[in-house]
Amino acid sequence: MTKIINVNIKKNSYKIIIGSNIIDDIDSLHKKYFGHRAKIVIFDKKLSKSIYLKSLVTKLGKETKCISVPSGEKSKSLNSLNNLYNKLFSNNIDRSTVIYTLGGGVIGDLSGFAAATYMRGIDYVQVPTTLLSQIDSSVGGKTAINSAYGKNLIGAFYQPKLVLIDINTLNSLPKKQMLSGYAEMVKYGLINDVNFFSWLEKNGESILKKDKKALEYAIAICCKAKSKIVAQDEKEKGIRALLNLGHTFGHAFEKISNFKYFTHGEAVSVGIMLAFKFSNELKCCHINDVNRVSMHFKKISLPTHITDLFQKNIKSKDVIKAMKLDKKTVDNIIKLILVKGIGKAFIYDTVEERKLNIFFKNNGFI
Numbered sequence: 001m002t003k004i005i006n007v008n009i010k011k012n013s014y015k016i017i018i019g020s021n022i023i024d025d026i027d028s029l030h031k032k033y034f035g036h037r038a039k040i041v042i043f044d045k046k047l048s049k050s051i052y053l054k055s056l057v058t059k060l061g062k063e064t065k066c067i068s069v070p071s072g073e074k075s076k077s078l079n080s081l082n083n084l085y086n087k088l089f090s091n092n093i094d095r096s097t098v099i100y101t102l103g104g105g106v107i108g109d110l111s112g113f114a115a116a117t118y119m120r121g122i123d124y125v126q127v128p129t130t131l132l133s134q135i136d137s138s139v140g141g142k143t144a145i146n147s148a149y150g151k152n153l154i155g156a157f158y159q160p161k162l163v164l165i166d167i168n169t170l171n172s173l174p175k176k177q178m179l180s181g182y183a184e185m186v187k188y189g190l191i192n193d194v195n196f197f198s199w200l201e202k203n204g205e206s207i208l209k210k211d212k213k214a215l216e217y218a219i220a221i222c223c224k225a226k227s228k229i230v231a232q233d234e235k236e237k238g239i240r241a242l243l244n245l246g247h248t249f250g251h252a253f254e255k256i257s258n259f260k261y262f263t264h265g266e267a268v269s270v271g272i273m274l275a276f277k278f279s280n281e282l283k284c285c286h287i288n289d290v291n292r293v294s295m296h297f298k299k300i301s302l303p304t305h306i307t308d309l310f311q312k313n314i315k316s317k318d319v320i321k322a323m324k325l326d327k328k329t330v331d332n333i334i335k336l337i338l339v340k341g342i343g344k345a346f347i348y349d350t351v352e353e354r355k356l357n358i359f360f361k362n363n364g365f366i
């Protein structure tokens with residue numbers, strides 16, 4: 001069964017369509033939303049031989065142009081962006097063309113930013129193929145590349161015209177990538193939906209085994225939760241920051257590791273545990289909630305401790321330095337998303353560096 005979720009943003013509303021075999025219907029969806037407009041597909045190179053790319057291009061029509069982008073976080077760079085612009089220009093792409101992005105978060109973020117800026121903006125459709133991009137990065141219009149100073153620091157809020165989530169694309173997704181997306185899925189329960197967290201405690205393994213019914217249900221819950229937040233706060237002036245639970249820590253770890261060794265979800269998983277532990281330290285959150293989240297992560301094989309990510313010692317001062325480059329930082333004061341319990345996240349904007357430093361030293365950093 002297909003599920004449709006509306007993202008209601010004043011002038012930029014759009015639909016998220018979720019189901020199996022969505023790509024098979026792409027020709028009729030294109031006609032319905034864009035008539036006879038030309039299309040171009042930007043895809044992750046590792047999908048070159050995939051049935052999804054073949055099917056997408058065949059259905060969109062043989063005349064559909066395609067651009068491949070190398071896999072991996074390295075593609076979220078100024079260099080790759082420039083290559084992409086050049087390919088769009090050399091293919092004579094104008095504003096009447098619709099870009100389809102096929103791949104995970106890297107391809108969606110990079111292509112979305114190219115769409116936001118190419119000829120001052122052209123329409124794009126997200127066709128996410130990883131669990132992480134299906135429940136998070138393809139929805140809400142955050143587009144970005146990385147800077148030498150940190151992750152996603154150059155970008156724009158630019159909403160897609162449509163998000164097409166074909167659950168069948170997860171069939172070939174490796175377990176590590178499923179787990180990475182799963183950490184983001186848990187995040188939605190921890191922010192404001194304790195019932196969803198309880199559901200995941202019972203059904204998390206079905207998600208990781210790619211049970212279609214469980215996936216369709218959980219992906220729709222996450223997309224609805226995200227749409228609701230984005231509709232209220234498109235440009236992250238307030239509550240959208242809650243979606244960053246675990247990310248201020250996680251992005252710092254990714255930056256320090258140079259995006260090697262662990263996935264985004266693994267970094268976020270440890271980040272979420274630190275947010276819960278720090279909340280407990282500040283007497284906001286009961287230890288039982290900290291233990292409940294930790295037990296779930298361990299059961300599902302997500303990391304919970306900094307030593308699960310890094311084999312070398314990580315310096316507290318290096319993490320704090322990287323955290324200060326977070327986009328939420330104002331006047332050099334780090335903002336964190338903390339919790340009053342499971343499903344009760346809040347923005348904490350008076351983080352004391354001294355306390356954070358002591359906290360890190362008590363939690364495996366040097």
Ligand code: GLY
Pocket residue numbers: 136137139140142240243244
């Ligand atoms: N990934 C967090 C957000 O879109 O706001």
